[in-house]
Amino acid sequence: MNRNSRALSFYAVLIFVFLHVPLLILAVFSFNSSKFTLWEGWSLRWYRAAFSNAQLAESTGNSLIIAITATALATVLGTVCAYGLWKRRSSTLAGSLYLSLVTPEIVSGVALLALFQFVFRFLHVQLGMHTVILAHLSFSLAYVVVVVSARLRTVDPGLEEAALDLGANEWGAFRYVTLPSIAPSIAAAALLAFTVSFDDYVITSLVAGVNSETLPMVIYAIARRGINPVVNAISALIVFGLGLLVLVSERLRAR
């Protein structure tokens, strides 16, 4: 049942164009054989440049390691936390997670940097991959808790009671009754955490230290210096890759 007027539909088309065309243009121009903005024919030279760049390769590797580790930790801890909150509300914990969500990224970043530098006075450790992973864990946790909590709210608590009644213990009730219900949401939360972690620039750049560059940091450095079609190529790849992940995540969440 579509109640939209012609004018409104036309407007919607315009806005969708506004939202998607910049990215499409970026992708199209990644195939531009010229370094300048004038179109001069199709070419894969920028993709070849991207793939043969050692710095890009290493930073992508770092980004993947960080994202996978942080995502794994955040997903496990976040699911357990959401389950615990579902059984017994804790407004202090929920409030702190909410605080993490609403804190501007720049504030989270400098706060974590301040904490790490303070702690490192006593620990003789430097900033590096481990601090980035911890930082990513800190902001991903809230996302996972939100997604899994939303799903748990639709689960009838009586079902776990029925499981106990029929002879399952507490772990069995979770494993055979609740977990199957929330498994798609857990997967969706993990994909969300991965996407957010992989893409992060602000917090990462503050706590990464010298030897652990991530892909966003490299892209930022190149982009800061001006337009470089290699960035177009990388951007197209990222958009395609992350976009795919997100589509999968949405499908899972809707199940």
Next chain:
Amino acid sequence: MDQPVLDLRGVSKQYPGHLAVRDLSLTLRHGEFFSLLGPSGCGKTTTLRMVAGFEQPSAGEIYLRSERIDQRRPYQRNVSTVFQNYALFPHLTVQQNIEFGLRRQGVRNDLQKRVRDVLDLVQLGGKEARLPAQISGGERQRVALARSLVLAPDVLLLDEPLSALDPNLRKQVRTELKALQRNVGITFLFVTHDQEEALSLSDRMAVLSGGCLEQLGTPEEIYLRPSTRFVASFLGSVNWMDGVGVRPEAVRLSAQAPDDVARSLTVVVEQLQFLGNSIHVQARMEAGEVIIAEISRFQATYSPGDRLHAWWLPSDELRFE
């Protein structure tokens, strides 16, 4: 066979600011259909949950076949619950729902046979592969029953199992449930707020109010010889006149004055309510109070304004201190 299978001794449940169950003691005999009847908030569901293990009594003990169970977890008790909303696992088929308890016990060999037998018992053969969302409300209730019965519990706990059904279906399911219980021979502890259900189904019943036991007995005892005003009013209706109660069906009417009756009243008919199988005659006494008499539609036809005589047998009077 007359051994008490379930024994509640002085069981109480205190919530912050609210005493839900007050010093309740009752015993269930093996193989009987026992109902807990009372209005909402009387503590009947809380009592059921304490027997099942979802709540801990604040005081008192619960014994199942002479073993004390009130401190045990639900999965350590040989009782099974049929929940009000059935609580069927939505991601499992009918077959898998019924198997659930058996699998937790590690049963492998007899599994298929036991499930098939119980499906036949509740007349659900053929629906094993369906999901709960794909079957009707009445069928879901039968799956819930089957799921609990297949475990052969010492007591089956039923929490208002008929309240979610259509009124038409309720009467039919009631009969089937009674027959099922007779057939299987398992003790049923049935919780309801519907007095007609309790009266028609139970071998014995307990009436609860405000967490206290008002009366315990057979349906006949409770209906015909209620021990408190509350029980009298809660089951069926009562005409109260000067502290004496008379049920509408015990009030007799006639146009002429009855002979050999010690006392009769003169009343004027105000309103008639046709209820299908009976008629409620609402009449006003000389003193001004209203009295309701229930007569069958075959007895007589009255009209508003008629002057009648109303009387009843002394043995039909309900008196309380």
Next chain:
Amino acid sequence: MSRLRRLFLAPSWIVTVTLILAPLAVVLAYSLLTRGVYGGVTLPGTAENYARLWDPLYLRIVGRSFWIAGVSTLFCLLLGFPLALFVARSSRKNLYLSLVMLPFWTSFLVRTYAWMFLLRDTGLINSLLQKTGWIHDPLPLLYNDGAVIVGLVYAYLPFMVLPLYATLERLDPNLVEAAADLGARPAATLARVIVPLSAPGMRAGIVLVFIPCLGAYLTPDLLGGGKSVMIGNLIQNQFTTARDWPFGSALSLVLMAIVMILLWLFTRRDTEGLL
């Protein structure tokens, strides 16, 4: 039983206390200390950092941040409301909703870079306009407040559309019918029934857009060059090149305070929480 529950929440408590609350506590402490000789912090404690905020230079930056965030939020509201209405009334809601959200999930950095590509002097827009003869010299589209606003609106429009859509979708269609029944034309129904009833969605959308815009760092950095300094850039600067951590901490806490106040103002009427 509740020991088990406590076990479930314990790891998250550890993460929350060490990685969410402790950092903020450190920042609070630093904001009251003095800048060290080589950067970092030393005693004595002082409130001077907060006093420095009243310098017109910094007030201008705060003012610009509010201005940019405010304008961006307004544009998001004006552009997003009709779009949310469209999706709420369409028959393929999930499809259009995915279309709205998809760019958001790809990469913030990439989407900001896309506008650099479009807006700069040798960028696509200027090249096209020059080639087709509309202009002779390139327009200075990049490195100003306007570019930052465009970038922010582009980035956060979905954040406005989602809550608006959620509220509009739940709107009782009987209300619209009742308005028509009582003689209201579509424009009047829109203005007097639909818009007022979408207030909760608008409040949520404003909060979800204004707050990130206020604390924006990347967008003013890339699209504004050095010309559009916002609070976020100022804070970042204190912790890197300027090496004045106490001042940066004070700025951070002030930003947090503003965010908290805005949240309280806008969400106190709405009871449903996220967690």
